Amino acid sequence: MKVKKIDIGIRGLKESLKDFADTWKKLESGKRVKKEEGIYFDSIDTMRAVLTNKRLLILKVIRERKPASVYELAKILGRDIKNVNQDLKLLSDSGLVTLEKTETDKKRVVPHVDYAKILLEIPV
Numbered sequence: 001m002k003v004k005k006i007d008i009g010i011r012g013l014k015e016s017l018k019d020f021a022d023t024w025k026k027l028e029s030g031k032r033v034k035k036e037e038g039i040y041f042d043s044i045d046t047m048r049a050v051l052t053n054k055r056l057l058i059l060k061v062i063r064e065r066k067p068a069s070v071y072e073l074a075k076i077l078g079r080d081i082k083n084v085n086q087d088l089k090l091l092s093d094s095g096l097v098t099l100e101k102t103e104t105d106k107k108r109v110v111p112h113v114d115y116a117k118i119l120l121e122i123p124v
Contacts, residue, residue, distance in 0.1 A: 004114060006096070007038035009121040010047065016040065039095050044122065050094055054079075055087050059096060063113040070109050 011019075026033050041047040058077065067073040070088060074081040088111055091097040102108045 005117040005119050006115045007119050007121060008047065008051075009038060009040045010042070010044055010123060011040040012042055016042075050090060050096075055091055058084070058087055058091065058111075059113050059118075062097065062111045063116065068108075068110060070111060073111060 023033050041050070058073070061067070061073060061076055065073075065076055067076060070085055071081055073088075074084040077084060088097055088099060092099050096113070098112045098114065100110045100112060102110060
C-alpha cells in the first residue's frame with residue numbers, strides 16, 4: 001500500500017513571490033511547469049498556531065476512525081462540538097482536512113483526511 005503524504009513547509013512572502021514570478025515566466029514562455037503540492041506557512045510560529053496537539057489529534061482520529069459526522073468526531077474526542085467545528089474550519093481553510101456535506105442530510109458534514117503522513121520542511 002502506498003502511503004499518501006502531504007508536504008508542509010515554511011516559506012516567507014518574498015520567497016513565495018519569487019517562486020510565483022519564476023513559474024509565471026516559465027508559463028509565458030511556453031515551458032512546462034512541475035506541479036508542486038504542499039501547504040506553506042510564513043513562519044514556524046504560524047505553523048505552530050495551526051498544528052496544535054489537539055488539531056493533530058483531530059487529524060489522526062479522522063484518519064483512523066473515519067467518523068461519519070462532526071458530531072461523532074466530537075464524541076470520540078470528548079470535546080465540545082463548537083470547539084471541534086472551529087478547529088475543523090481552520091484545518092479545512094489550511095487544506096489539511098476536507099469537509100463534505102452528505103447527500104441525504106445537508107446539515108451533516110463528514111470530515112476527511114486523505115493522507116497518512118505529514119512531511120515538514122524547514123529551510124535554514
